Amino acid sequence: MxxxxxxxxxxxxxxxxxxxxxxxxxxxxxxxxxxxxxxxxxxxxxxxxxxxxxxxxxxxxxxxxxxxxxxxxxxxxxxxxxxxxxxxxxxxxxxxxxxxxxxxxxxxxxxxxxxxxxxxxxxxxxxxxxxxxxxxxxxxxxxxxxxxxxxxxxxxxxxxxxxxxxxTMSPDGGGDPTGDIADAIDTSFGDFDTLKETMRDAAIANPGSGWVWVASDAAGALAVVATRDQNNPLTDGLGYPVFGIDHWEHSYLFDYGAQRGQYILSWFDVANWDEINNRYAAALGQE
Structure with missing residues (x-):
């Protein structure tokens, strides 16, 4: 991808x-x-x-x-x-x-x-x-x-x-990834910080409204993809959506002003890694 x-x-x-x-x-x-x-x-x-x-x-x-x-x-x-x-x-x-x-x-x-x-x-x-x-x-x-x-x-x-x-968000979420998705992130991106920075940069590079995703192929390889409007990796043939961050302006403008990049990084403070692991397992056909 x-x-x-x-x-x-x-x-x-x-x-x-x-x-x-x-x-x-x-x-x-x-x-x-x-x-x-x-x-x-x-x-x-x-x-x-x-x-x-x-x-x-x-x-x-x-x-x-x-x-x-x-x-x-x-x-x-x-x-x-x-x-x-x-x-x-x-x-x-x-x-x-x-x-x-x-x-x-x-x-x-x-x-x-x-x-x-x-x-x-x-x-x-x-x-x-x-x-x-x-x-x-x-x-x-x-x-x-x-x-x-x-x-x-x-x-x-x-x-x-x-x-x-x-x-894929939870008030009890955040922290470092756990389970299989943690290993997949390290394999595909090197480490968790690199994933966050890659998603931030992809969202900033998209000056309009859309989403930035982590998508998986059937073998479990992850990629960061950005989509327009309300498209997603399934609509665009870019893999299976493991999780995505909405960066339409209504998602962050009240809370972060124009700081889209800070919003993307802060989102991981509420990431629900249990649910994200469920979705990654589904991408691999385990569920």
């Missing part, structure tokens, strides 16, 4: 999003990522979720068992919204999960309505099945006409990526 950095666009929501996201917002709006009036800025804790937002806390407890076939639902966080502070603040978590991830779920469900070819596919299986989506147009949640494949790709990836993201 080749290491890659790519450029992307982004928006959060209407007025405030345009200020936070800057010039990249138009690209995201063009692919259906808009916050409808009914969503507003409702940033309730996931523990206060209504039936509309309830999901399975361990929806990605193992990456091979997402178990979701649709209509898809928002998984509850496996911890309180303030549990990852100060690495990630309660304000950031409430917005990121309660508003933005919820929107990805709504738009994913919208994009697959009336598409029988994707019925029965899990969330993970959807990532590599864009070809099953008709090349037609649909109305987004505000009635604007959008290309269906664009809405599907952004939001199928957004739901998958964020579900993985929440599970």
């Amino acid at each position: 080749d290491n890659r950095q790519v450029i992307a666009g982004h928006s959060l929501s209407r007025r405030r999003a345009l200020r936070i996201a800057g010039a990249g917002s138009a690209a995201a709006l063009a692919t259906g990522f808009v916050v409808p009036a009914r969503a507003g800025w409702d940033v309730r804790s996931s523990q206060d979720a209504t039936p509309e937002t309830e999901g399975t806390p361990d929806a990605l407890a193992t990456p091979s068992a997402t178990g979701e076939t649709g209509p898809f639902s928002l998984p509850n966080l496996p911890y309180e919204t303030d549990a990852l502070a100060p690495t990630i603040s309660e304000e950031t978590m409430a917005l990121h999960h309660g508003v933005l991830h919820r929107l990805h779920v709504d738009l994913l469900n919208l994009s697959i309505q009336g598409v029988p070819d994707v019925e029965g596919l899990t969330l993970e299986e959807l990532q590599s099945n864009l070809a099953l989506i008709p090349n037609d147009e649909i109305q987004d949640l505000e009635g604007a006409v959008q290309p269906r494949p664009n809405v599907f790709l952004l939001n199928a990836g957004g739901h998958y990526n964020h579900s993985l993201f929440w599970e």
Whole structure:
């Protein structure tokens, strides 16, 4: 696998999003990522979720068992919204999960309505099945006409990526890697510090919005890859996603300002190495 950095666009929501996201917002709006009036800025804790937002806390407890076939639902966080502070603040978590991830779920469900070819596919299986989506147009949640494949790709990836993201963090996480992933990091990168620096540099080199990942091939070799928008290693054919760090502006701007690199390094203070080991085992076919 080749290491890659790519450029992307982004928006959060209407007025405030345009200020936070800057010039990249138009690209995201063009692919259906808009916050409808009914969503507003409702940033309730996931523990206060209504039936509309309830999901399975361990929806990605193992990456091979997402178990979701649709209509898809928002998984509850496996911890309180303030549990990852100060690495990630309660304000950031409430917005990121309660508003933005919820929107990805709504738009994913919208994009697959009336598409029988994707019925029965899990969330993970959807990532590599864009070809099953008709090349037609649909109305987004505000009635604007959008290309269906664009809405599907952004939001199928957004739901998958964020579900993985929440599970690979923990208030009891951090420290040095443990288990098989520790050995794999040393083999592929030399040491843990080199991995962190490589991920930081890849995120900084990507001036738009996206994700930076550690992906594995079937033999267990790891590589750092960066993807645009809500793409991931599965959508882009870059291996199996072991873990990823979201570097859309809403992930870090409240807490780190423009210091994207510091955010990437700080993320490892909450890395859930137990779950990351589960995902690495899945990449090797052990689960």
